[in-house]
Amino acid sequence: MAILHGGWLTRIPVQTPVKESHIPGKGDAPVCLGGVLLWGETWRRLTPEMLQIGTLTGDDQPSFGIQPHPYAMTQVELLEFLRSLGQKGLLRLPGLNSLAESVEVPVKRSRKSQGKVAPDVFATNLEEVGWHQSAIALPSSLVAGDFTDPATAVIMPQLFGAETEQEVVLHPWQITGIWLPADEAVPFLNSLPLGSIDTADPFMSGDLRFWSHIARWSLDLLARSKFLPGLTVELREDLAAAIATWEPLLDSGIDQLRFLQFGERMPGVCRMYQQGGSEKIRSWIDIPIEPQTLLQDFLRKTLDAQIRMVAKESPLPETSPNRNHPAKGTAIASPVREWLQALGHKNRLVEASDLESLQTSLQTWTAPLQLHRAENLFRTCLYLHSPQPGQKDWQLEYFLQAADNEEFLIDAPTIWNNPVERLLYQGRAIAQPQETFLMGLGLASRLYSPIETSLQAPRPQFCTLSPVQAYDFLKTAAWRLQDSGIGVVVPPSLASQGGWANRLGLKIQAETAKLDKGKRLGLQSLLNFRWELTIGGQSISKEEFDRLVALNTPLVEINNEWVELRPQDIRAAQTFFASRKDQPALSLEDALRISTGDTQMIEKLPVVSFEASGALEDLINTLSGKRTLEAIPAPKTFRGELRPYQARGVGWLSFLEQWSLGACLADDMGLGKTIQLIAFLLHLQEQNALERPTLLVCPTSVLGNWEREVKKFGPSLKVLQHHGDGRPKGKDFAKAVKGKHLVITSYALVQRDLKDLQTVSWQGMVLDEAQNIKNPEAKQSQAVRQIEARFRIALTGTPVENRLSELWSILDFLNPGYLGPKNFFQRRFATPIERYGDTSSLQTLKSLVQPFILRRLKTDKDIIQDLPEKQEMAVFCGLSEEQASLYQHTVEKSLQDIEASEGIQRRGIILALLTKLKQICNHPDLFLKESQSSALSTQHSFQDRSGKLKRLEEMVEELMAEGDRALIFTQFAEWGKLLQTHLERQFGREVLFLYGSTSKKQREEMVDRFQHDPQGPRLFILSLKAGGVGLNLTRANHVFHYDRWWNPAVENQATDRVFRIGQTRNVQVHKFVCSGTLEEKIHDLIESKKALAEQVVGAGENWLTELNTDQLRDLLLLDRSAIIGEE
Amino acid sequence: MADSYQQPSREWWAQRWIEVLESFGWIRRLARARVYAREGNVKSLEFKGHKVIARVQGTAPEPYKVTLSLDPFTDEQWGYVVESMSQQALFSAKLLSGEMPVSIEKVFTENGLSLFPFTKFDIHSRCSCPDPANPCKHIGAVYYLLGDRFSEDPFVLFQLRGRTKEQILEALRQSRSQGKEEKSEDGSQKSEEVIAAHLRSRVSLDPNQFWQYTEQLEPSLVVIAPPPSSETVLDVLGAIPLKPDIAEDGSMVQTSSQAAMEYLKSVYQTVSQQAILAGMNVGESTE
Structure with a gap:
């Protein structure tokens, strides 16, 4: 929905509204301090008319020649967004809460007035935030008119992350945001999460993420004392002023490399902020600032701000310690005293005389490090050679080394033989090779004295080290030399100090x-x-x-x-x-x-x-994946076909089973996990290895589906659904289980009937939708662990490897103890990976769990070719008790009426009944309307009262975790409305809903948004009549038919909103059917006689009215076994 | 491991300069001159070639003009010195890395020269004051200030003998290069091409890398750990070469420099500790 941007600006941008007292140059504000401008971007519908020059420019900013960024968040939107992120613990911005609270009232009002905030009402509150304006040049495209004619040209910026095939140009846009000066920007950047393994919902744009990484580097520089105090001259109000500064010291090899690499990887957007400072925003675009310049500026100013805060708190010794004459101690002499004081002062000014001599002193002091100030492409390198055979002494040979390639070495003889200004060597130009080399040797000899003796030769090439010296070099000197920018190479067998290979x-x-x-x-x-x-x-x-x-x-x-x-x-x-x-x-x-x-x-x-x-x-x-898995041919008793990847999946399950290792099959939704499990059980049966029953635990909503699928694909398996009030208990349960191959029960019952379940000796235990045990403390998670079985399998469609606590919980069920206790796991893996984005911990974790998780994505190349472009699946759902009793009651009452009537009246009653039953299957509230809500409705949550809704929610959660988008069709507009409200509340995201009374304009906007907004809503509810034709919604790859229109043609037409030109992915169509109801019976009828059905059913639902009462009774009567019942 | 390397004492040439002066036996006059210098009576001090020209405030309203110089070495003499220096890479290495080689004096004595004045007749000075004595206290004050200059920038010594550090380095370079300016190891490649490839021009904008930054945090930045040694760049550089302070007994001491270093060390320590702490708290929620 929204994206947070943060750009580094080298100067304070224009404050808005412009205040007299803050006009730059006046007062004591240090004008050259940089900071982060925080602003947000959000999708909104734009039309060319809105973008016409002048229309978007408010009256209050007439002076700026450029238009406001049309997608930029308003001040209220930005504060709201920041506050919501703060509440999720994703960032920390001191003072934000109080500010956001003070604008809460306007937020509500602003919704009514469609985002337009009357500036006069809220100005006082919003002003406190410190709003600043800057310009940014962004890829933009021409939507109308002609570039050559500014009067007609209508230009629109590219939305964050949106793809465009249009030609783009850089165009300046005005943005307004919160200004965080360097000292406030650093703690803010440090509060952002550094990892990004779960990218389903990104809120940070590349610029902000980049700077948060650089802020991490600057912390590292501080921790390693990589900075120096300095004294420079700066122009202030046309006068030269002496300034005390803290400067980063990037002398070590690793920091030089980081400097190069971060510079190369800086996202382009970082460079497009116009660095005009507080001057009037101009209408031309600067040449993009060099990445290294910007990086340098960020490091200098953030380090300075952070060290200054510490220095401010550290009192300067007024007198030097003089024990003999404590009263007469000598104060630090001027101007050193003033300089040290200024190092902890916000205005940084050194007001003292005789600064030239201090400057000379500081220059002399830091002279040994001068070589690192310039961008150095080559450095002196010391290469340690182990003794020659029969010798005792080690040799330290001198080279020049490329800063960006450790293996690019130039030996001393080459350097000495080329006393040139610039040496061309293997395709590289080395400026002043001898001077660079000698300079490094000078510094190295200062840090490691054995080198100094060798420098008495005119053209030194190496020095020799005794074994003791060599050890000392490895242990202590090497680090210090590297840390000061000297390259060090040691024999590989001695190189990895932390590694084990050579120990x-x-x-x-x-x-x-x-x-x-x-x-x-x-x-x-x-x-x-x-x-x-x-x-x-x-x-x-x-x-x-x-x-x-x-x-x-x-x-x-x-x-x-x-x-x-x-x-x-x-x-x-x-x-x-x-x-x-x-x-x-x-x-x-x-x-x-x-x-x-x-x-x-x-x-x-x-x-x-x-x-x-x-x-x-x-x-x-x-x-470890070195050997590929054998696919297992479909067992003879398997009624159906296994796709190649499914056959491999079965092979994988049976391989792990042989070793009694727990397996987690985590294929994407729609790839057929159920089928693979059934085939696996049949395979065991075929091998005569299915000796005892297997327990399958699943959500109540899919109990019926499971039984149905098992009967359909593996009829040779004897199944027992352990569910409902009449389920056997104690000895009866043991008896009922006997001779069964598969016992299916729900998570709720595992917990309740744990004792009975523990009496059975299970061959296997399977968890379907295993994310149900993601909370290891929950009772059902505890219960499933207490049941013993020879093999364990978990099925889940969520990207389990990205949700670490879920991963632990599932793995701990499958292979107890393998990932260690929860708190150890948290410390060793979860914290480093989630908080710091630690890739090496992630790598270790992945290789640890990889053997036990098989996850295929529907986008995988070898899966895609196995899949049809469109997959249609019926999803069987149960009824809640409430639904069942409503259904039964309604059927019985209507059947009496039907029997007592005939002709048109009879037809009318039948059609009305059909509608009522469909409504009940959807949700009791749809049937009851608000006024008549039954007593049950208050005892249960909204979703627990409908089997379909429960299932929909589970599936939607899964598909959103996979990053997919879905259309949900219903024929009841009222239901669409209820569903929209419910889903928005459940998922905390916007859900679109289009129906008959949606205006043409709103309709276009919704479609546009669903198709084009990168962070837009992922769910789109449509009424079958209003949304069934004419729309292009190819961004969805799931279609749900929540209720059924018994006409395949109508459904297919709706499905085709997604499955048409522009669709690049496989589409899954889920048709919801309530088991045991007329929905199931009609579904079966249509499926079994597709051709006939089309003739019979073709015209709509009228054929039903032609049935006699007995036929109708058969069709409508509820099969009680399909009731989900209470949990 | 704080003693693993020793910083050369930066004050030795300043001390040496004063020692040489005091060895000429102007003790009392110099003592007065020192006070005079400390009181800030030397208004300006600049080099004109190898000569020092200073303006010293005396009793008259206008400051007196003091000129002071040593006998500069001739080009030939410098030629010998550079020749001797080029025999040991150490001199180039140290001078390039901003250090005055400790054994520098030896190079001059080997060639029958003395970097420091040897007798009082080596020092030429003149003052516009009416005092006929030489050195007068104005000249003495300039002597002392020059000593301060040496501790701030030791290469001033070369300048008094007629060469800047840069000139010496240039001469050393020329003695190594004998006129060659550029060389390619195979000679065939056109230098312009190589240079074009390696002198990076402006970094262009990559449309594919415009919005997103997908890199994971560098593993070495995941944990902000203290460095393996408690030594910092302050230990590498040693004390700041400030002009010495005068102690109660009149001797020169480095109290300001020491106190400044202690102060900086405490700041460095706190900064490092706070950064490590901040590094551990990243991403913690607001509670």
């Missing part, structure tokens, strides 16, 4: 243990394994190990490779040798963790190599 470690070979007959493997099964001690990747014997330890040096050579022997590793290894009689236990779970790269320590020793053999190798290769 003392264990090499493990494992295989599965032989099993007793009838026993199965599980995560906790112990493996047989052999181990060897290794160092630097080489196996060593106990004798060799002892010899190395006896050398008593930190660096040892193994087969020409030098590695570090750490004291703590030696101790661990000695302990390990001492206790090797009782071998440590290694479980299948450990093996999985080691092979996915999560845990690598056994008894405090790193596992540097892991080899699996036999069946274990197969398992690990398959789980």
Whole structure:
């Protein structure tokens, strides 16, 4: 719906409304301080007339020659938006709440007046915010007229993220937003979430996100003390003024690289803010500011603002400590004192004489770092070579290294042989190679004295280091040199200080243990394994190990490779040798963790190599995706066809089942998870492996659907629906379950009938819509964990890997303990990933869970080709108790009336009855209207009173999580209205509704918005009559027929709103049917005799009126087993 | 590891300058001159070539004009010095990285020269005051201020002998290059092409990268951790080379510089701690 922008401006933009006291240059405002201009963008319908020059320009800003950005949020909208984001904890802006509250009244009023706020009423409140105006040049396109004729040209800016095929030009637009000066901008930027794994609902535009990352970098610079105090001269009101500043110090290799990379990745929009400062907004566009210039400005000003705040709080020692004469201590002499004071002062001015000499001092002081001020493409590099065979000493060789490519090295002889102004070397130009080289050596010798001796030669190329010096170089000097901008290269075996590959470690070979007959493997099964001690990747014997330890040096050579022997590793290894009689236990779970790269320590020793053999190798290769899964051919008893990806899915389920590993099948909605599960059970049956019943738990709303699907696709499976008031209990339950293959029950009943369910020895346990256990503390989540079963399967259509607490809950059900306790998981994965966007934690987590989750998207290339362009599916829903009793009552009453009447009157009663029954199936409230709401209506939530609505909600939640959009058709306009209100409340998002009385203009606007607004509503309810024809709504890829018009032609016409030219994705059509009611019977009739039905039903619903009363009774009578009942 | 490297004492040449002066035996007069200098009577001090020209406020309404110079070395003498310097990369390296090499004096003595004045006859000074004594207290005051200058910028010494640091570096460069200006390792590639490729011109706007920033946060920025060592750039640079303060007993001390460094160190420490703290609180909701 809305997008928040934040641009970095190097100068304060124009304040609005312009206040006399804030005219730039007057007063003490430091004019050159930068900050963030926060503004919002939201879709609204625009017509060329509205964009005609002058119409959008308010009377209060006549001086600015450019038009306001037509999509920009108004002040009220922006405050509302910021406040809603603040409430969700997505950002923090001090003082926002009080400001937003003060404009609350206007918000309500503004809705009535359609977004137009009378400025005089709210000016006082809004003024406090500090509104500023700037111009921004944005890609815009011509919607009418001609560029060459400004009088006719109508130009429109490109909406954030919208795609356009039109030719675009850069055009300036005026934007109004909240100004956050550097010191306020930093805490704001730091409060924004850094991660973005769940991109379903982005609210930040690229510019804001980019600056929030840079703000993170600036925090890092502060933490690492990468800044320097300075003294510069600045022009203020035409006079030179001495200014005390804090400057970023980007001398280390990593910061130089970041500077280059961030500069390259800066989104273009960041550069389009017009940096005119507080001058009048101009109507021409600046050449886009250079990314590096803008970046530098941001870092300088945000660092300065942050350090200044600390300096302000740190009192300057008035007298230097002089213990002998405390009273006579000497004050810090002028002008140093004034300079230090100004470093903590907001106006930064240094008012003192003799500043030139201080400036000279500071220049001399920082001279060793001068080389990093310029954009340096090359740096001096020290390359550590291990000793030559038979030698003891190490060598540190000198090079020049490219800042952006560590491997681009120029050796000293080349440099010395080329005393030139500019050296061309392998396609690169190096300015002043010798000077750059010497300068670096000068700094390096200051930081690491062994280098200095070598510099007494005229053309030094290296220095030699003793083993002790080499160790010291690796341990301490290397970091300091790198941190000061000197490149350092060390032998690869010594390079990864944190890595394990070259440390003392264990090499493990494992295989599965032989099993007793009838026993199965599980995560906790112990493996047989052999181990060897290794160092630097080489196996060593106990004798060799002892010899190395006896050398008593930190660096040892193994087969020409030098590695570090750490004291703590030696101790661990000695302990390990001492206790090797009782071998440590290694479980299948450990093996999985080691092979996915999560845990690598056994008894405090790193596992540097892991080899699996036999069946274990197969398992690990398959789980890690190195070996592809075999598709399983559809079992003979399977009535239907498996698409290729479904056959693979069945293969995957049965593979994990063999190892007793829990599986989560998380395919997109509509890819046939149900079918895959049925085929999997049939496969077990075919293998004679289906010995005991499987328990399937699903939401009440799909109980009936499941049973129906099982009967349809796997009639050889004996099913029991455990549900309803009459369900068997205790011994009766045990008896009822006997001989069944599948027992289906609901989440609510698992919790209620837990004791009975625990008495059965289940072969498997399946959770459908497993997101129902996303809250691990909920009772039903606890209950499903307490039922034992040999295999466990979870089915879900939500992108489970992006919802970390849900992921944990499901995985913990499938493979208990695998992801650790909840609080550990939160600390280790959820917090780093969700809060900081930590990609390495995310990577580890993904490889940990990847073996147990199979998720195919309908957009995957190899899935798309298996799918038809249009998939039609009937969705069977139950009735609530309330619906059932209304239905039954209505049928009985009407049948009596029908029997007592004939002719037109009879027809009329039948048609009226049909309508009533449809209404009841939709929702009791639609039938009862408001006045007659039954007693039940107050006891239950709105959605619990209708089986269809419940199911719709579940499916809509899933499709929105997948980022899809849907049309919902109904033939009852009243229902559309009720549904719109309900869905808006449930999902907290806008839902569109189009029906007969929607005006043409509103209609166009809705369609336009649904089709073009990137953040627009995702749900569109249409009445079948009003929305069935003429509209183009190809952005939706789901169509719901909430109620049915028993005429396929009418439904198809509606479906075609989506399925027409411009649709690039597969479309899913969901036809809702209430089980046990006339809806189901007619649906079956149509399905079974499609051709005939079209003739019979073709004209509409009149054929029903021709049936005799008995036929009607059969058709209308409620099948009580379809009632969902109470939970 | 605070002692892993030693910063050269920046004051040594200032001290050396004063020592040389005081060794000539003008103790009492110089003591008065020092006070005179501290009181700010030297109104201006500038270099004109190798000469120092200063204006010192005396008893007369108009400041006296003081000129002071050492014998500059001839081009030939400088030639020898540069030749000697070029024998050790250390000199170029240190001078380029803004440091005065500690062994600089040796280079001059090897060539029979002295960077510092050797006898009082090496120093030429004149003052427009009526005092016939030389050095008068105005000249003495300028001596002292020059000492301050040395601690602020040691390369002033070269200037008194007729060369700036830049001139010396240029001479060293020329002695290495012997006139070559550009070279390509294979000689065939046209230099313009290479330069065009590597001197980045204006960064163009990429329409595909206009709105979105999809990069994930760099892993090394996920955790804002303290650096592995408590040393900061302040330790690398050492104390700020300020002109010395005069202690109670008249000796020169670096109290201002020390106090300033202590102050800066405390600011650096607090800034680092606060940044680490702020880094941990990112994205926390408003509660």
